[in-house]
Amino acid sequence: MRKNLISALVLLAMLGTCLMILSCGEKPEDTAALEQLKQENASLQEQIASLQKENDELKKQLDELMKKAEVKELQVGFIYVSPVGDAGWSYAHDQGRLFIDKLDGVTTSYVEAVPEGPDSERVMLNMARKNYDLIFATSFGYMDPMLKVAQKFPNTIFMHCSGFKTAANMGNYFGRMYQARYLSGMVAGAMTKSNTLGYVAAFPIPEVIRGINAFTLGAQAVNPDAQVRVVWTKTWYDPATEKEAAKSLLDVGADVIAQHQDSPGPQEAAQEKGVYSIGYNSDMSAFAPKSHLCAPVWNWGPYYKEVVDAVRNGTFEPKPVWYGMEHGIVDLSPMSDMVPGDVQKAVLAKKEAITSGQMQVFMGPVKDQTGAVRIPDGKIPEDGELLGMDYFVQGVIGTTE
Amino acid sequence: MNTELIVPLLAAAIQSGTPILYATLGEILTEKSGVLNLGVEGMMITGALAAFVTAQATGHPALAFLVAGLFGAAIGAIHAIVCLWFLGNQVVSGLALTIFGLGLADYLGTPLIGQTAPGFNKLAVPLLHYIPGLGPILFQQDILVYGAILMVPLLWLFLEKCRWGLNLRAVGENPEAAAAAGISVLRYRWIGILGGGCLAGFGGAYLSLAYTHLWTNGLSAGRGWIAVALVIFAFWRPGRALLGAYLFGGVMAFQLRLQAVGTHLPSSLLLMLPYLLTVAVLVFSSWKSKQADAPAALGVNMEPND
Amino acid sequence: MFTLSAYKRQEPRPWSSCLIVFAAVVISLAVSALMLKLQGKPALHGIELLFQGALGSRWSIEDCLIKAIPIFLCSLGVAIAFRLQIWNIGAEGQFALGAIGATWAALTFSDQPGYIVLPLMFGTAFLGGGLWGLIPALLKLKMRANEIIVTLMLNYIAILFLDYLVYGRWKDPGSFGFPMTKAFSVSAIVPKIGATDVNWGLVLCLVSGVVMYVFFRFTRMGFELKVAGENLNATRYAGLPYVKLVCVVMIFSGALAGWAGLIEASATINRLQPSIMVGYGYTAIVVAWLARLNPLTIGIASFLLAALRVGVENLQLELQVPAAFGGIMEGMILLTVLAGSFFNEFGFRFRRPS
Structure with missing residues (x-):
């Protein structure tokens, strides 16, 4: 910075000299003095050039140092x-x-x-x-x-x-994956005809239980008669067993299959039966293009x-x-064309409401399977309460054990 | 549960029992020749991957199925080399084969995860599939299910009536005597191991071609071990293997459906059912029967004598 | 022409067996290096990383020891059963039941001092593992049920039982619903030896290894077992108490695996949770057979296998090779060692065909 100042001063000095020359130039009587001034001017110009060069170099060094300080490996x-x-x-x-x-x-x-x-x-x-x-x-x-x-x-x-x-x-x-699950539940609730939704789930841990509850609440928001049946597989990726679990849900009348599993086995089962499915983790439409409606996805x-x-x-x-x-850490993948436009609109509106904070997924009253009120009317539960969720909400058929 | 649920349950029992049935029949063949191969899981998963890759590359599921058999046999050949030529311990070799096969399939298969391949779909047998009840259970399956069922009498005929099969059993019962009678012990044990590997590969192929049409790491998910257990459960008889495999598949499908219908039993306890039932049936039938039919020389290597 | 023929050596040579293991490992490492090369990773550096990760520093050796402890105990357990030709492949389930037994004591007597609660835990782990081992023994003796299938099925059942407990009854209310028990109180934790990270389970390994050696070498029952294992018919003719032997052997076999479960739950995780089950019971079978059921060699083999697994992690971290690569290496090493041991037991000679 100091060097910059010096060069500025030098420039000023140069300007001054030029003015002096101009003011003196009208009466060029003293040629000796003129010569001297010319010489001075030349040497000053030289100095300016060298200082500028120095300045450039220092600037470069400074840049490098700044970069290093900023980007710590x-x-x-x-x-x-x-x-x-x-x-x-x-x-x-x-x-x-x-x-x-x-x-x-x-x-x-x-x-x-x-x-x-x-x-x-x-x-x-x-x-x-x-x-x-x-x-x-x-x-x-x-x-x-x-x-x-x-x-x-x-x-x-x-x-x-x-x-x-x-x-x-x-x-x-x-x-908060449950937010995206809620939206997927709305899609499922709108698409079901039998009012029975199937959910293939891995292990009864709070993250999975919370997802099932949010899905159910979402489905009930658009279809109060919707029920969710849950089958536990006790495995994260065994496509054959997960597909079989989905089939068992189809056999009892489910016509939309959702999953909390890492393999697309349940998607296949839904497509073979000709019903709808909802993926998880990433867009699973490649596995079941004719049945995949949407998927709650992660984006870390x-x-x-x-x-x-x-x-x-x-x-x-x-x-x-x-x-x-x-x-943007969780999201709902783009919905398939099979989802009617008004449903898509409603889902996107809900997404907007959740994103802006106007709406909470778990907003009281929330009742558990026995009908007991777990979250009182109008109350928004603490995060700790959500993190430790170990009960199913009303409308889920299955056990959390 | 009403008939509406029982029919799909039985159909599912057959489907989920089929991969286990292939592998069980293969292990019966191997053990009848006197070789214990605990590497079924490794051969199965290699077969599953080979089938998936072939089906994806060529679009011919039938070819893929055969390639799976080849690869299953190729992994089995490692067991044969270690145990038959180098007289390695069969238990360790089999377990090592499982570790190796699972590692190899995961290693090579990782880039394929998340892709699909053409496979076999359900096939209704003309006329027969109209039979109420029985039709949907037996005559609306994919062709590999029929293949597995057909394999049962074939293996029985081979072991009981065919000269080669009789020789193979002789080698498994008393290799010294068989050798004295001029039967090449090594040759028949090679046949047993390669045949068993081939069938295990078929079982794997069923998982990636018919049961599902996709590939993931660890697709076999312990089914090879169930097959090893079912061989003993079946007293080394192909017919009982069919029963055992379908029973196991059926109980697995049953507990899932019990959950779907809605039950208050914890899922951990429900999942125990197939295993508990296997033990119970085994205990009951061992208690009833006079002998277990285990090949006498099972697991014993034949040492070269000078 | 001469033909090559093999003959069985009267006495397997101990030094050549070391040489063979060494050669087999070198061959497998060479193949692994080649595989690394094919992936475009530095081959020799990879092997160096493997050794560095396993044996390159004090803590890595400690890590290997910690990992070897449960493998050794399970392996010793199945080895006793194998000596009597009881095919106990149920170490995994006995491990689970031992952990469950120990956890019960740890949770029930959590406010007791260590000198009360720890022996109690060892007792309940012994009972858990031992009884789980006794079931297949009784079914075999009374109902002639094959023990391979019963022990295998009992593994699945034990793991699901453990699941049932930690997902249900024993779930820690403070775990936000996650499947785990409460952390053990300090008195219920098997302590570490001095300033190291290795727990006293190591001493348990040494003691049980020596006891097993002495038992088979110097006691009457050990002798009976040896005879019975070598020839079942002789046992019956000689009037040896076969039924009693089978029961005792299976109890101790299960109890050793149970103690391995105790060490894992108490010393390394400090609670019971499903992830305690990582397949040591199956690894143990490989180790026991590879080591020919000999306590000392079981110790060496457990350590080397643990070292391989620890080393592969370092290889993974530094070169980003997939985890499956470790499985391939392990399988290859086992298979080559196995094939190589042939040269130890058999010699070759050239013969002129007669």
Whole structure:
């Protein structure tokens, strides 16, 4: 900056000299003085040129330094519970990883198919020992191991997905998938003729239960008679069993099949029977073009970028983050042409309402299967209440055990 | 449950039992020759992948089915080399084969996840499928189901009536005596292992060509292990294998339907049903029957004598 | 012309067996390196990373030991049964029941001091695993039900039973509905040895390994077992108490796997949750046979297998190879070691055809 000032002064000086020359030039009596001024002028011009050169060079250096200070090389690690090729949960997170991998100064790597428990602790320890700056663990069971490792490595930032514990250098994050599930429920409720919706579900954990409840509420919002039947498969990706589970739902009269599974098995079952289906994780229309209506999808990339930026700027805070559709972390994939225009319009309007915060999915009164009021009239439940949801709402047929 | 539910249940029982039936029949053939191959899961999944890749590349499911058999047999050949030539322990070799096969299929199959391939669809047998009840259960299945059913009498005929089959059983019962009678023990054990691998590959192909038309990691999902168990359950008899496979598939389909109808039983307990029933039936039938029919030389390698 | 023929060695040579294992590992590593090369990854560096991850530092060796503990205990358990020619492939289920038993004690007596609650946990884990092992033994003896199928089915049932408990009855109210029990109290956690990360399960391994060696070598019952295992008919003629032997063996076989479950639940996870089941019971069968049912070799084999799995993680992290690559390597190493052992037991000689 100082050099800039000097050059400005020099320029001023030059201007002054020129003015002097002009004012003196009208009466060129003293040729000696004129010569001297000319000489002075030339030497000043030389100085200006060299100073400008110097200035340019310094500017360049400064730019480089600024760039370096801004872009701290960030080493980011990811731990997945299943192979990234599962086309489901881990795949969605890996898409997020690839999104931040493209950023300047970010390198990422991952370890897949890590069992929750001691194996995951070891993988995290290894990453921390290798001076990773930021570690994402994307399964609930990684929570306790991550907490242990986080306490040992205070200089590394740890991010845990779908849990509830935090530490000084450990945050947790999740997405409000239930918002997109609600919208998909509206589509299903509008499309069903038998008023029976089938839901193939993996394990009775709160995330899945919450999704089923939101789906049911969405369906009931457009079709008060809609019922949701649930079958647990106790597997995340066994396409044959999941397809069989969908068929068992079709046999009892379901005419729209939704799923919380990582394989498209249920989609196939729906298409073979000629009824509708709703996917999950990513747009599954390729598997069942004639039956796939829409799918609630994950989109982690923008959030991962946000975390990376926060860590770089030193503004990272270890607080629980639970983003919804307003951040684009969850969304509903484009609806198929089979969904009538007015239904599409209604769904998009609801999406707008949820995104803008005008509407809450779990807004009292919410009754459970026995008819007992779980969320009182007009009350919006706390996040903790939603996170620990372990009951089905009225209209769901099945058990949460 | 009314008939409206029972008919699809039985149809589903046959369908979900079919991949297990193929693999069980294969393992019966292998064990009858005196070789225990615990690598069924590995051969199955390799077959499933091979079938999927072939169907996708050529568009011919029938060709894909045969290729699956070839690849199942090729993985089985590793077991044959290790156990027959190098006299490796059959238990370890089989387990290693499972680890290897699952790893290989996941490794090679990852780029294919999320794609579909042409496969077999349901085929109604003319006239017969109109029979109420029985029609939809038996005569509206895909062709591979009929293939599996046909395999049962064929295997029985082979083992009981065919000269080669009798030799193969002799090798499994008493290899020394068979060798003394001029039967090549190694040749028949090769046949047993390759045949078993081929059938396990068919079982895998059923999963990726007919049951579903897609590929994911771990598509076989433990069905190979069920097949190993069903061989013993069936007392090494093809007919009982059919019964066992359909029963197992049926109970699996039944518990899913029980959930769909609506029940208050926890799903963990419902999922135990097929396994509990297998044990119960085994215990009951072992108690009733006089002998178990296990090949006497099962799992024992034949050492070269000087 | 000469023909090559094999003959059985009278005494397998211990040193050559080390050599063979070494050669087999080298061959498998070479093939793995080639596969890395085909993917365009640095081959030699990959192998180096594998070793670095498994044995390159103090903590990685500790990690291998921690992982080897449950494998060793399960493996020792199935080895006892295999010695009597009881095909117990149910270590997985016995492991689960041991963990369940230990968890019951840990949750019930959580306010008791360690010297009360820990022995109780060992007792209940013994009971859980042992009884789960006794079921197939009794069914085999009384109903002639084949133990392979019963133990295999009991594995599935045990895992589902564990699921049932942690998804239902034993679910921690503070876990936001996730399937896990409450964390064990400090007194119910098997402590770590000194300043290391390795828990006292390692000492349990050493003790049970030595006890098993002494038992088979020096006690009457151990001798009976050995005889019975080698020749079942001889057992019956010699009037050995076959029924009693089978029951005792299966109880101890199951109990050892049960203790492995205890160590995993208490020392490494500090609670019971479904992810405790990662298939150690099946790994144990491979290890037991590979080690020829000998306690010392089981120890070595467990450690090496654990080291391979830990090392592969490092390879994954550094070179981004898929997890399935580890499975391929493991399968290849097992198969080549197995095939290689042929050269240990058999010699070759050239013969002139007569």
